[in-house]
Amino acid sequence: MYFEEEQGFMKQALKVEDKIFETQSRYQKIEVYASEALGKILVLDGNAMFSEKDAFIYHEMLAHVPVCTHRAPKDVLIIGGGDGGTAREVLRHKDLHVDLVEIDEEVISVSKKYFPDVGDWENSRLNVVVESGMEFIARAEDASYDIVLVDATDPGSISNELFEATFYAQVNRVLREDGLVAVQGGSWWMDLEGHKKILETVGHPFGIAMPYSYPMYSYPGTNWNFILASKKYHPTADIILQRADLLEGHRYYTSDIQRAAFTVPRYIKKALLGIAKN
Numbered sequence: 001m002y003f004e005e006e007q008g009f010m011k012q013a014l015k016v017e018d019k020i021f022e023t024q025s026r027y028q029k030i031e032v033y034a035s036e037a038l039g040k041i042l043v044l045d046g047n048a049m050f051s052e053k054d055a056f057i058y059h060e061m062l063a064h065v066p067v068c069t070h071r072a073p074k075d076v077l078i079i080g081g082g083d084g085g086t087a088r089e090v091l092r093h094k095d096l097h098v099d100l101v102e103i104d105e106e107v108i109s110v111s112k113k114y115f116p117d118v119g120d121w122e123n124s125r126l127n128v129v130v131e132s133g134m135e136f137i138a139r140a141e142d143a144s145y146d147i148v149l150v151d152a153t154d155p156g157s158i159s160n161e162l163f164e165a166t167f168y169a170q171v172n173r174v175l176r177e178d179g180l181v182a183v184q185g186g187s188w189w190m191d192l193e194g195h196k197k198i199l200e201t202v203g204h205p206f207g208i209a210m211p212y213s214y215p216m217y218s219y220p221g222t223n224w225n226f227i228l229a230s231k232k233y234h235p236t237a238d239i240i241l242q243r244a245d246l247l248e249g250h251r252y253y254t255s256d257i258q259r260a261a262f263t264v265p266r267y268i269k270k271a272l273l274g275i276a277k278n
Contacts, residue, residue, distance in 0.1 A: 001015070014048065032110065048218045055118060059118075064244065067090060077140075133167075137171065148180075149183075151184065154186065178233065181206075188271075202229050203227070206277070207232075208278060213225055239258055
């Protein structure tokens with residue numbers, strides 16, 4: 001039995017033993033598959049979000065790269081991320097408070113039941129809000145966050161508004177003067193034009209906007225990208241080494257991984273000329 005996912009020109013098939021859960025929420029179809037090779041797999045609207053084998057890579061790279069770039073973060077906003085994994089990684093940094101805003105309460109419930117080790121739901125520094133990310137951020141106070149993390153599904157889904165210029169104007173507004181944002185940026189290998197569009201949209205209000213790479217076994221093509229946009233700090237020049245390398249409990253991220261993740265192939269660098277800002 002295989003779970004199949006199409007992304008552009010590619011179809012990926014993951015061998016699974018069983019579908020152990022399925023429901024249709026108000027917003028999307030939610031499935032959980034069991035795989036001998038990958039563990040349980042969370043699938044939203046036919047797209048694999050993560051497996052138990054590779055979830056830590058995604059969550060660590062989305063969380064620790066921006067947190068270890070900012071000089072002194074205190075307040076972090078996560079839009080999406082209803083599985084709880086990105087919040088868990090941010091909360092490894094003991095001085096941070098997290099607001100997690102997830103539109104689909106079913107994602108939270110399913111994640112708590114089938115992926116109980118992914119989140120840190122009982123942490124007193126975590127505040128969970130079930131609401132549209134756009135609506136939440138539109139009423140948030142100016143300069144109220146140091147870091148915003150957009151842990152969303154791909155464009156073309158319920159997350160469409162999280163990839164629009166109006167949203168990143170709001171992100172810029174709620175960030176403090178040295179704030180930064182990181183967002184899921186697709187894959188330059190799979191869809192370079194789509195990646196360029198996201199990079200341009202996210203980066204427009206910011207002085208620094210750079211893609212970085214991470215591997216995911218459960219994603220088509222396996223090589224995917226986040227985008228970091230910043231008002232002040234540079235993600236390779238301003239890494240806080242003590243915070244990055246003395247952190248405990250994580251499995252993938254290091255300061256060396258962070259530097260390497262921003263390495264860009266020559267043809268990609270040429271394609272992003274005038275769009276990436278570094």
